[in-house]
Amino acid sequence: xxxxxxxxxxxxxxxxxxxxxxxxxxxxxxxxxxxxxxxxxxxxxxxxxxxxxxxxxxxxxxxxxxxxxxxxxxxxxxxxxxxxxxxxxxxxxxxxxxxxxxxxxxxxxxxxxxxxxxxxxxxxxxxxxxxxxxxxxxxxxxxxxxxxxxxxxxxxxxxxxxxxxxxxxxxxxxxxxxxxxxxxxxxxxxxxxxxxxxxxxxxxxxxxxxxxxxxxxxxxxxxxxxxxxxxxxxxxxxxxxxxxxxxxxxxxxxxxxxxxxxxxxxxxxxxxxxxxxxxxxxxxxxxxxxxxxxxxxxxxxxxxxxxxxxxxxxxxxxxxxxxxxxxxxxxxxxxxxxxxxxxxxxxxxxxxxxxxxxxxxxxxxxxxxxxxxxxxxxxxxxxxxxx
Amino acid sequence: xxxxxxxxxxxxxxxxxxxxxxxxxxxxxxxxxxxxxxxxxxxxxxxxxxxxxxxxxxxxxxxxxxxxxxxxxxxxxxxxxxxxxxxxxxxxxxxxxxxxx
Numbered sequence: 276x277x278x279x280x281x282x283x284x285x286x287x288x289x290x291x292x293x294x295x296x297x298x299x300x301x302x303x304x305x306x307x308x309x310x311x312x313x314x315x316x317x318x319x320x321x322x323x324x325x326x327x328x329x330x331x332x333x334x335x336x337x338x339x340x341x342x343x344x345x346x347x348x349x350x351x352x353x354x355x356x357x358x359x360x361x362x363x364x365x366x367x368x369x370x371x372x373x374x375x376x377x378x379x380x381x382x383x384x385x386x387x388x389x390x391x392x393x394x395x396x397x398x399x400x401x402x403x404x405x406x407x408x409x410x411x412x413x414x415x416x417x418x419x420x421x422x423x424x425x426x427x428x429x430x431x432x433x434x435x436x437x438x439x440x441x442x443x444x445x446x447x448x449x450x451x452x453x454x455x456x457x458x459x460x461x462x463x464x465x466x467x468x469x470x471x472x473x474x475x476x477x478x479x480x481x482x483x484x485x486x487x488x489x490x491x492x493x494x495x496x497x498x499x500x501x502x503x504x505x506x507x508x509x510x511x512x513x514x515x516x517x518x519x520x521x522x523x524x525x526x527x528x529x530x531x532x533x534x535x536x537x538x539x540x541x542x543x544x545x546x547x548x549x550x551x552x553x554x555x556x557x558x559x560x561x562x563x564x565x566x567x568x569x570x571x572x573x574x575x576x577x578x579x580x581x582x583x584x585x586x587x588x589x590x591x592x593x594x595x596x597x598x599x600x601x602x603x604x605x606x607x608x609x610x611x612x613x614x615x616x617x618x619x620x621x622x623x624x625x626x627x628x629x630x631x632x633x634x635x636x637x638x639x640x641x642x643x644x645x646x647x648x649x650x651x652x653x654x655x656x657x658x659x660x661x662x
Numbered sequence: 663x664x665x666x667x668x669x670x671x672x673x674x675x676x677x678x679x680x681x682x683x684x685x686x687x688x689x690x691x692x693x694x695x696x697x698x699x700x701x702x703x704x705x706x707x708x709x710x711x712x713x714x715x716x717x718x719x720x721x722x723x724x725x726x727x728x729x730x731x732x733x734x735x736x737x738x739x740x741x742x743x744x745x746x747x748x749x750x751x752x753x754x755x756x757x758x759x760x761x762x763x
Contacts (some may be wrong), residue, residue, distance in 0.1 A: 314702065315702070338701075338702060338703060340697060340701060340702030340703070341698075341701075341702075341707065358701055358702065358703075358707070359703075381701070381705065381706060381707065383707070383708075399706065399707060399708070400706065423708065425708075440708065466737070468708070468737075484737055516732065516739030516740050516741075516743065517737065517739055518695060518698070518739055518741075518744075519695075519698045519699075520698070520699070520708065520737075581694075581695045581698075581744075582744055606694070624694070
């Protein structure tokens, strides 16, 4: 928000020059801002990437454990999905909550439609997806699934895609003509735990907890079918206990490959983006939770499950080798890159800090205080499918 | 994998039989780490509700065995590699009573 002082100055000058004219509205640019979830205290920190600083704390969002959020296309509003089923609309220019509904007993994330008009929330209890008007938060549609619902993403054409943990089905809800038209795809696999959609909106990839491998769906196919990916990646190895489910949201694509965390193994997996065959594995320090791609795809930053969650490893995507390893502190929960990837923000829950690193030199560039920080969400997500 | 096992072993060895971690550490572990699946407030997530009223059919012994050995064919992992039996018993007491004396 470097330009802000300039804007104020311009307003002050023009105000003085044309006194008596209606005061111009203060312009607040939000393109380099972001929100940090403070999971235990139910608050958000509004942060400025360029200044590496906190602008404001916004309180009163309920239970924010495992909370996530999405942004409106104009990067003014954030829709925050709390674990307690709360859906909160925050105006980051006014630094305040503008609307809040408690839409279920137990929620697990959400998405915003490609046109920015609809916000969908994925629920564990009662299982299903509820869809709201992004402007008013009035209910628009309710899609009960009878199952814990995971991996909710937006897809092009005013669609939402999500998956059923208990039944192993993926549903595609098309809201392009008002009432949702739901297409159900069965036989996704046992206990799908999370899913992602590629940035082009074509592939929806589901991670499986109950069996090895992943399942892909080609959303460009008029009749999408489950495609098994790496069905034998853990074969011959004993699975380790899983103390934290990995996340697939931060999937990495480097040239022609995807990088994904393995479940129950100390590895990330490399997959050819065209034919979905395995192209390699990299052994890691622990069980990966996030494998996040720097926006240019040259590096993948990986954090790990309890009790090895004090460490980050950085993998070079050309050599597939680990090129850097360091310990920011206990309980590294999330990482978020600046839009062009020059810096990364890292939440370190037990240190009560968000640390900021240069991604080329790995030098620490700054830190901010935060109460039990978890997810970090920069406004540039507003313009990316699936985020 | 070897590294993981070594670290797990090192973490566990200093905990002698009968000796337990400080209550604040155990309560933190329950809410932060059990909470990854059961929710920070323990009312359930991908894993079930584990507040006292939902666990009333368990006694301390059975529940600490569940914590130590997990539940096969489900997402509940065995915590034995990371936790002493004495700590598991304290965790079970905390889960059943909602407080740790």
